[in-house]
Amino acid sequence: MSENIVQKLRDQIENGIFSGTLPAGKRLDETQLASQFGVSRTPVREALMQLSAIGLIEIRPRRGAIVAEPAPHRVYEMFEVMAELEAMAGAHASRRHTQADRTALLAAHEDCARSAQTADADAYYYANESFHAAIYDASHNGFLQEQCLALHRRLRPYRRLQLRVRNRMENSLAEHDRIVKAILDGSADEAAAALRAHIAVQGDRFSDLIAQIAAGRSGVPA
Amino acid sequence: MSENIVQKLRDQIENGIFSGTLPAGKRLDETQLASQFGVSRTPVREALMQLSAIGLIEIRPRRGAIVAEPAPHRVYEMFEVMAELEAMAGAHASRRHTQADRTALLAAHEDCARSAQTADADAYYYANESFHAAIYDASHNGFLQEQCLALHRRLRPYRRLQLRVRNRMENSLAEHDRIVKAILDGSADEAAAALRAHIAVQGDRFSDLIAQIAAGRSGVPA
DNA sequence: GTCAACATTCTTGTATACAAGAAATCGAAC
DNA sequence: GTTCGATTTCTTGTATACAAGAATGTTGAC
Known part of the structure; x- marks a missing residue:
């Protein structure tokens, strides 16, 4: 029961950030959070420090914590690194996968296909997570995972x-198909290339989105 | 002056770990550390949590913190990932470096050469850090850096x-030479390959070292 | 003599009190 | 009317007190 208070707080605040309840830039008052969750400031501080370590919030000395608001170009940089890490995982997976890894990867891939067929974006989202997790797993590098x-x-x-x-869902699924084939074939370079492209396109789309928003903002008078 | 207490504690403990004063597996008693540094347990706890986030120590609920003792294969995994990240940084650096980056990289490279010539391992160590930092810098990806x-x-x-x-110093310097040439030439693939090899060899050497120690331990009766 | 259970002690986890720095507001002077 | 400064208030950073769980040692029974 102990120490889970911090864990719980961490998850709650994290969810608040992901769900948008705590928008980027929002100030996180320790006292307020403490009374809101019915605990003292001590565990709140610990939770905030953990979130700060992940990079989700920013703690400015003596000035409190705010929800991090990474600059768009920083997010793009993160996608770049993600692409390379995934490529690496894919390359290793293609060389090191076991029979169990094959099974798991194919199962996740089929889950994605099912969700795409029913055009269920939420289901696809979760199936996609499992798909990528299966690749990390098959890389047999725990740290990389x-x-x-x-x-x-x-x-x-x-x-x-x-x-x-x-x-996007159809395209993503097609890309997954290429990835699965490469990994099961043991084609490390092809797997890496396929994954690199699969992730990079997301960074590009993110950039496009930002550009659109920026254009919309400056083009249309408020 | 405030908040630096935690910073200071973090650095002190970290140094203790790196220097061997706090060997792997050593239990870190909050009260003891607090009195040792003349502060209360609160900042000590925060410092420990930060170190735990980095992975340098391990906090077991209700059982205190111990200096992390990553299994050798985990360290090897970390070298594998490091190799790939460095390769990525090198590739980007070769494409994106500015004139200032060239200058910094060459200066660091020459520092390494000087240290190698005088066979000053400590100096080489620090020059080497600068060399790699210059590459990260030249990648122009802040997150990757x-x-x-x-x-x-x-x-x-x-x-x-x-x-x-x-x-090792001579070999390392020769590898650096290859890396510098590739980056300044703008040969992304060659830079990546050179860096990947440069780091991978360290992982291999680490493995050899572990194997030697293991063999020595089991071979020679205590 | 050994094993198990209970009690004691020690350490962590949480709460609260206190101190110090930052921000905001109010006032005065230009 | 605006700007600069001081004071007050609010929030964070640190210390300490208290509670709860884990480890260890002792005692008793088999």
Whole structure:
């Protein structure tokens, strides 16, 4: 029961950030959070520090914590790194996968296909997470797996926006197909290239989105 | 002056870990550390949590913190990831470097050469850090730079052991030469390959070292 | 003599009190 | 009317007190 208070707080605040209840730039008052969750400031501070370590919030000395608001170009940089890490995971997976890995990867892939067929964006979203997790798993590099999961998680809110884009699900599924084939074939370079492209396109789409928003803002008078 | 207490504690403990004063597996008693540094337990706890976030120590609920003792294969995994991140940084650097980047990279390279000539392992060690930092810098991807610096730092104690190995400095310098040429030439693939090899060899050497120690331990009766 | 259970002690986890720095507001002077 | 400064208030940073769980040692029974 102990120490889970911090964990719980961390998750709650994190959810608040992902769900938009706590928008970027929002100030996080320790006292207020403490009374809101019915605990003292101590565990709140610890939770905030953990979130700060992940990069989700920013703690400015003596000036409190705010929800981090990474500049768009920073998010793009993160997608660049993510692409490379995924490519690496794919390359290793293609060389090291076991029979169990094959099974898991194919199962996740079929889940994605099902969700795409019914055009269920939410279901696709979760199936997609499992798909990528299966690749990390098959890389048989525990550290790489951790890094990928952490970054994947951190980019979640930016990826989520993108499934709305027209045909994104179909395209994504086609890309998955190429990835699966390469991994099961043991073609490390092809797997890496396919994954690199699969992720890079998300960074590009994110950039487009930002550009659109910027254009919309400056073009249309408020 | 405030908040630096935590920073200071973090650095002190970190130094203790790197220097071996706090060996892996050592239990870190909050009360003891607090009285040792003349502060209360609160900032000590915060420092420990930060170190835990980096992965340098491990906090077991209700059972205190111990200096992390990553399994050798985990360290090897970390070198694998480091190799890929450095390769990525090198590739980007070769495409994006500015005149200032060239200058900085060459200066760091020459520093390394000087240290190697005088066979000054410590000096080489620091020059080498600057050399790699210059590459991260030239990648013009701030997030990648942060990730590289963090991992580089975390692998520091394992890298440090290796300069003692015969001819390691000369070989390292030759590898640096290849890397510099590739980056300044704008040959992204060659830069990536050179850096990947440069780091991978360290992982291999680490493995050899572990194997040697294991063999020595089981071979020679205590 | 050994094993198990209970009690004691030690350490962590949480709450609260206190101190110090930052921000905001109010007032005065230009 | 605006700007600069001081005071007050609010929030964070640190210390300490208290509670709860884990580890260890002792005692008793088999």
